[in-house]
Amino acid sequence: MNDTPSHFPEGARVAVLTTQPLDGPLDYLAPEGGVMIGAFVEAPLGPRKVMGVVWGPGLGGFDASKLRRVSAVLDVPPMRDEMRAFLEKAGAYTLTPLPAMLRLATRAPALGQPPSKRKVYRRGTGRPDRETGARARVMAALDEMGGLALTLSELSQMAGVTSSVVKGLVKQGVVAEEESPRDTPYPRLDPALPSKPLAEDQAEAAEVLRNAVASGRYGTTLLKGVTGSGKTEVYLEAVAACLAKGRQALVLLPEIALSAEFLTRVEARFGAKPAEWHSGVTQTERRRIWHMVGSGGAQLVVGARSALFLPFQDLGLVVVDEEHDSSYKQEEGALYNARDMAVLRASITDAQVVLASATPSLESWANAEAGKYRRLTLTSRFGTAALPEMKSLDMRGEDLPADRWISEPLAAAARRRIENGEQALLFLNRRGYAPVTICRACGHQIGCKHCDARMVEHRFLKRLVCHQCGETEPRPEVCPSCDVEGKLAAVGPGVERLAEEARARFPEARIAVLSSDMYTTARQLKAEIASIAEGGADIIVGTQLVAKGHNFPLLTLVGVIDADLGLQGSDLRAAERTFQLMRQVAGRAGRAEKPGVALLQTYQPDHPVIRAILSGDEEGFWRAEAREREAAGVPPYGRMAGIILSSEDVQKVFDLGNALARNAGALRRIGADVYGPAPAPIARVRGRHRVRLLVKAPKGSALQAAVADWVGQFRLKGDLRLAVDIDPQSFF
């Protein structure tokens, strides 16, 4: 079957894939001593030397006399066959050129170089000339480590001494100083430690997952359960089974930088912290993880989506927590959804996938419904918490002034909670101060110069911001249309304006605002969340930032200011997103020590989505949603369309890119996913321009024809490729 040679003798023709933005691998001659397939090498490219991977036998079709020789084989274990297969399939799936895929897989610094060293200290053989308290503490600290070495700062901190005490002991040979590579294995995790007691349905689900992992085969399970039903404990048992089998596990989290809580739970279950991979980890640590994952020195990685491209030696389980979360979509460079890539990768390495969510994505729901994914549902809620009671507040009967949004019943409910020492959340999913700025002199609404959206006033930032393409400008004093001064008025609510109203309505209460543009660093945000959780605020005014992650034990009331907000407009996924968001936000009041309530202010209490949210009839909702999509010709999974264009007329291509951005709203209405702002969908590759447009459309459908036709209007010479099936299951 497999006739690809695994070793190429000196002088043989080999294909080498580099991270240079070419179309694919280039042919080289194997170096002295030959080279293995998958080997990391250094190869000459023009006047430079670049890193690459031996991808296979030479492709030929290039003048043999012009071939150059691979200049060095790097001292890194070769890339495994399955990793190459994964990168190729994932690249084909997402229409991403292979070099860009390789870049994802080599996101660690100084790959080829030998590991840097640092000094470490352990117990030596000598005896101290004098016994002092400080010296005794150093010895005790080292004895406690049972032969494991410590760094100078770790040791002096543990012993509570200055570094000179340690240095003094080193001179006498009491403490041994050694050089040790920084790339050290992670502490062993012990899957045999006892788990938390599990409720009956948790125990059953855990057993199913343990058996699935034990099978050593591919399979995907959708693990569904409301907030607080104990999904984490259940999938940690799958992780335990995987580790016990000697295989590696990966847990993907959407907001990893904010997930200190999760790491603590892992430590409680397995006795040590796992490796942590996200954009915030240091270069040294990235390198360590990359190497340890490859050599088996890391059993469990907890990470962001890019952790999927680490060189696992034997990956047995991938958990995608909050699988519906949109941050699994990578929208720059390579375009992919980590949820789908997890399924693909697992199928290649005979691993299990657990997709965990309280509100699964329509795609996963459809795959479970079709029998492609196993489904496990957790119903009982663990501990004392109960599902928050959910009620609608019919706003048609409320007589609110035009610049106020908190209804009387909601304000009264919030007041009662605060008086009890509990917390209330006022939720409005709109960043900034006001969504519309209108000129009272001429009626002009300030729009974005680069796309079809309106500019949103952000008073905190003192700017107008486009939420579609990211364009910002200072807040103008005069109307850009009629030049009249002082007539620009803010219309409609944003979270900043809601906070203003809350401060006026509840002058005694401590009010915290949680919106992403108020915090410049994740650290700041993390600190604010922690302080709120400890009771540092009475009222939280927030955007969807509060829907995720952290648990607020004092929060017993969730008030949704405008539950209909997401249902306006004609976004194809509006219903799905609103349903998920409302259930998630309401769940924030379900984790408190006392039973909570969620109040949804709405003008359409009879809207089917609002009714589904209130009744909790998820199955019914998904079925209706799937039917509706089918009727619209837009199935949960569609096709990815890639358009590769020749640049006969460069300006036209850029016009297309700008048109894509300008018409992003219109495209979304027909079900297209437009990734990135203005020229982002365009990549220039060797004189040709590549535009990628992701469309969920079945082959041969009217939608697909419409997009092709639309692109055709630009009269570009190029081929429209509508090829790749986007359901990861269709790959195997």
Next chain:
DNA sequence: ATGTCGCGGGAC
């Protein structure tokens, strides 16, 4: 990505 080549325009 990035080094090289070739060309146009400005300074001398």
Next chain:
DNA sequence: TCCCGCGACATA
């Protein structure tokens, strides 16, 4: 006439 800077181009 020289040289700088920019864009196009090729990389095996």
